Amino acid sequence: MDSGHLITIQHLKKHFAMGAGKFTALNGIDLTFDKGEFTGIIGPSGSGKTTLLNIIGSLDVPSEGKAIVMGKSVGDLGAREAAMLRKTKLGFIFQSYNLLQVHTVYENVEFPLLLLGIDAATRKQMVKDALEWVGLTDKTSSRPAQLSGGECQRVAIARAMVKKPEIVLADEPTANLDAANSHHILQTMEKLNHEFRTTFIFATHDEKVIGYIRRKIFLEDGKVAKDELITKS
């Protein structure tokens, strides 16, 4: 089972019921991801980017084939095991931030640590560190409604990174941001990728994101159309 890769995708297919028939979102994907990658899954809407990310994130299961994440086959995981994988090893960043609106910035970032049962003193230090990474130490008591879109996404990054996960899955993280904020966000994620060797996988069709990533996987109609490594000088 352990291929030495962080993530191994083998002959992955995903079908969705659509009326009497079915829609194939992923149609035979074979990919591997290694530790420390900063990879973008690129493609137009409906190409299967989010579906692939959801399966890697154990939020969904393959219809056929395998998705092995850190040695665990996503399709074979029970609900509790899948939750454990997400809780301990994965971080998520969503297009619409998905922050808890009634919680403060501090509480939003603290949330994954509460799930891990980390003690209060350690939690406090970890949240402080995470907010420093994203430059939001002055906003700890603010609520999401009081923040700009860029700040909200930085909170989401801090929330995803606070537990120092192995993999961060970011679904269109810059789609709701202007250019300046997008660059700021991407620079932050790039810095964290370098610092902690956290694997970042983006689903995106944003040119600004594409400019930062070091591996581009192009999806078309549920298939890998191109997989290229970018060598930066």
Add this chain to the structure above:
Amino acid sequence: MLMAFKLALRNLIGAGLRTWLNVIVLSFAFVVIIWHKGILDGWDRQARTDMISWEAGGGQYWQQNYDPYDPFTISDSHAPVTGTLQNMVGHGTLTPILITQGTIYPSGRMLSVLIKGIDPAQKILAIPSAMLDTASGDIPAIIGTSMAASSKLKTGDHVTLRWRDRNGAFDATEIRIAGIFKTNVPTVDGSQIWLPLSKLQQMMLMPGEATILVCKQRNESFPAAAGWKVKDLDFLLADMNNIIKSKTAGGMVLWGILMMLALLAIFDTQVLAIFRRQKEIGMYVAMGMTRRQVVALFTTEGAMHAVLATLLGAVYGIPLLALQAIRGISFPVSGSDYGISMAERLYPHYGIRLIIMTILIVMIATTIVSYWPARKIARMKPTDALRGKIQ
């Protein structure tokens, strides 16, 4: 569970006005339920206490023929008070009452009455028999306010009383209304006049005889006496207990309506939350919460409304209800005008059992109505929830 509690508390406090509206409605239901039940309990206690102090005493001995529901038994329901009973009367632990039927003629009208003879010196019943202890030559009588109203008799009025003695011979005399007493117990008031016992015994040619004997204290074991039947408090208060039971059943209807209203607010909030907070639910799952934990979180949130409502209800409910329990609630129209045994001032009784039971029931019910919609979460696909696609 601790995590669910922490998160639920944060969510509730963070939700601000939405939470407080529900909590206020629920706390209002709490206080009104306890208040309403307290009034009924207070009323019951008062009626029971009054019944004991005005009529039943600690139990009674009935002459074996006596049946208050059969007027034909009354003329034969008398016997001399002798032996043990006589000793108890001497010690002041029993007071004899002689009962017979008669007729009065106030203002030219004719009214059938029950004539009751009572010892003016007795201290067992609350009936103000001392008013019968008069040195004047005429026959003193006391009546209740209800009787005074129906007969239009006032203190100092004279009225003709006719009765039949033990031989069946009719006799009549003038009696004087020596006093009018107010009682919440209609069974010692309506159509009744109270005379000094010795005078009535003399009128009836029944010296030393009585129809019933009222005990001072509630006894576990009444000494047996030939020709007399023991009637304990359970028997004497049976009718009242039945009324209380039927009143309790009626009260349950109002209780149920109040509960329904309060729980509907919680249920509504929870159902709305499932749809409005889909992305949040998806996020919880993405962060690593199991579905069971999410259901527990939402159920805890709902149940915590009841906890906050209890605290809020205590803040304004305790002083309010305590004030009423101390000062009582006055009724503008006397209940006795409608034939109901009701004091002009009613003192609610809030027992600890009532309060604990109400809190427990509301909390359990709130938890159930919170869990119900939360179960829907267990069927959500996290990917659909994250996109807010659940219908």
